[in-house]
Amino acid sequence: MSGAALELFNTRTREKEPFTPLVPGAASVYTCGPTVYSPQHIGNMRSTVFADLVCRALRLLGHEVTHVMNITDVGHLTDDADDGDDKMEKAARESGRRAEDIAAEFTAQWLADRRRLNCIDPDVLCKATDHIAEQIAMIEQLEKAGATYRAADGIYFDVSSFPRYAELARLDLAQQQAGARVAERDDKRNAQDFALWKFAEEGVSRQQEWDSPWGRGFPGWHIECSAMSTRYLGERFDIHTGGVEHLPVHHTNEVAQSEVALGISPWVQVWMHHDWLVWGDEKISKSKGNILVLQDLVDQGLRPLSFRYFLLQAHYRKQQNWGEDAIQAADTGYRRLLGQTLPLADAEGDADPVRIGPARERFLAAVRDDLNAPRALAVATEVARDGALTAADKRALVAEFDRWLGLDLLTAEADAIPTESDPRIDGLVEARQQARASKDFATSDRIRDELAAEGIVIEDTPDGPIWRRS
Ligand SMILES: [Zn+2]
Numbered sequence: 001m002s003g004a005a006l007e008l009f010n011t012r013t014r015e016k017e018p019f020t021p022l023v024p025g026a027a028s029v030y031t032c033g034p035t036v037y038s039p040q041h042i043g044n045m046r047s048t049v050f051a052d053l054v055c056r057a058l059r060l061l062g063h064e065v066t067h068v069m070n071i072t073d074v075g076h077l078t079d080d081a082d083d084g085d086d087k088m089e090k091a092a093r094e095s096g097r098r099a100e101d102i103a104a105e106f107t108a109q110w111l112a113d114r115r116r117l118n119c120i121d122p123d124v125l126c127k128a129t130d131h132i133a134e135q136i137a138m139i140e141q142l143e144k145a146g147a148t149y150r151a152a153d154g155i156y157f158d159v160s161s162f163p164r165y166a167e168l169a170r171l172d173l174a175q176q177q178a179g180a181r182v183a184e185r186d187d188k189r190n191a192q193d194f195a196l197w198k199f200a201e202e203g204v205s206r207q208q209e210w211d212s213p214w215g216r217g218f219p220g221w222h223i224e225c226s227a228m229s230t231r232y233l234g235e236r237f238d239i240h241t242g243g244v245e246h247l248p249v250h251h252t253n254e255v256a257q258s259e260v261a262l263g264i265s266p267w268v269q270v271w272m273h274h275d276w277l278v279w280g281d282e283k284i285s286k287s288k289g290n291i292l293v294l295q296d297l298v299d300q301g302l303r304p305l306s307f308r309y310f311l312l313q314a315h316y317r318k319q320q321n322w323g324e325d326a327i328q329a330a331d332t333g334y335r336r337l338l339g340q341t342l343p344l345a346d347a348e349g350d351a352d353p354v355r356i357g358p359a360r361e362r363f364l365a366a367v368r369d370d371l372n373a374p375r376a377l378a379v380a381t382e383v384a385r386d387g388a389l390t391a392a393d394k395r396a397l398v399a400e401f402d403r404w405l406g407l408d409l410l411t412a413e414a415d416a417i418p419t420e421s422d423p424r425i426d427g428l429v430e431a432r433q434q435a436r437a438s439k440d441f442a443t444s445d446r447i448r449d450e451l452a453a454e455g456i457v458i459e460d461t462p463d464g465p466i467w468r469r470s
Contacts, residue, residue, distance in 0.1 A: 028237035195220035351396035
């Protein structure tokens with residue numbers, strides 16, 4: 001597709017920039033995947049849907065995409081400062097199971113949840129434990145470059161060997177150094193130095209450890225993403241996605257390792273970070289104990305795609321508030337949209353390219369504008385209601401929109417058709433909306449009261465009013 005360029009907010013430059021892939025027409029994308037020691041909660045799934053929206057946008061706009069995602073199944077410690085337990089080993093010890101069985105179980109569960117959310121499978125899904133040799137090779141490159149040293153418990157990366165260390169996350173290293181509890185680790189040269197390879201501890205039996213030039217042990221968490229992205233995407237690639245929580249440590253370390261080992265800069269063209277899903281004032285996270293998984297929502301009678309619709313209602317760079325009311329409103333909005341789009345699947349005849357042009361352009365403009373999902377969703381809602389378009393026009397538009405939205409707008413199961421699709425009530429809601437627009441509040445209130453008497457509740461959302469039976 002020609003025309004205006006896709007503009008993406010690049011964390012590396014803190015600017016919205018036109019996207020130009022290194023290889024014209026072919027975009028390479030790497031996403032930090034899950035650590036598979038427990039189920040992935042709905043906050044983690046925001047990350048997954050975000051990466052899916054990035055890849056779908058690239059494809060919609062005519063790029064071929066290679067999407068690589070890793071599975072962390074070793075080396076991610078409970079404490080970011082390279083202390084504490086390996087999360088996989090801890091889960092294995094506590095449950096009396098094999099670490100690889102736990103990894104297989106939660107990888108399968110996560111993949112199933114991804115598919116229920118219509119996330120397209122990555123082209124490459126790579127496990128850290130399958131790429132120990134690549135990680136060792138990269139640590140050897142770092143050693144050759146003089147960027148490593150041996151501490152008591154492992155081989156560490158010396159951040160002073162990489163003067164640009166603070167750039168990506170705009171860190172204040174001096175302040176971090178001053179704040180570090182110095183006495184805790186007197187064998188680390190800088191507070192930010194991180195483990196590349198951890199030695200197997202004498203007398204501690206681990207399920208997952210390997211031989212290396214530095215003795216038996218296991219890789220640190222960060223090195224896997226540098227080693228595996230290089231293996232599958234080459235030394236430089238276009239887009240790296242992940243959550244904002246990874247910016248100051250994990251992604252900063254990935255850049256340092258990769259740029260020193262490979263002798264290149266920038267390693268990644270565009271860094272894209274999504275913000276958190278928050279519940280009350282707290283990030284949804286395993287450590288906060290406020291987790292919900294997708295199945296919990298399904299058990300409440302919600303469709304997985306209602307959750308995807310909910311996620312599309314917020315821009316990825318904004319925090320999104322989780323709450324019972326918000327997900328119920330999203331479910332109602334999604335079912336109402338389906339009520340309008342599913343009947344279009346059988347529409348006969350051809351769309352008129354001139355008539356559908358403006359709506360199509362408005363939708364694509366929203367996608368190109370740093371993946372503005374709320375705006376794109378609003379265009380889809382407008383089109384579904386537009387009286388000037390034929391059913392065939394709408395079908396063509398909705399089919400194209402759904403390539404990005406991924407909401408099965410023409411193909412959802414029949415039981416997803418809302419019982420609330422009722423032309424008479426739709427008409428009254430529309431009449432109320434028009435009365436409000438012309439400030440005829442007497443009429444709008446009268447219609448609202450009439451509907452309330454029938455048990456119909458109207459909710460005003462940024463995408464227009466929706467209704468449900470109370
Ligand atoms: Zn990573």
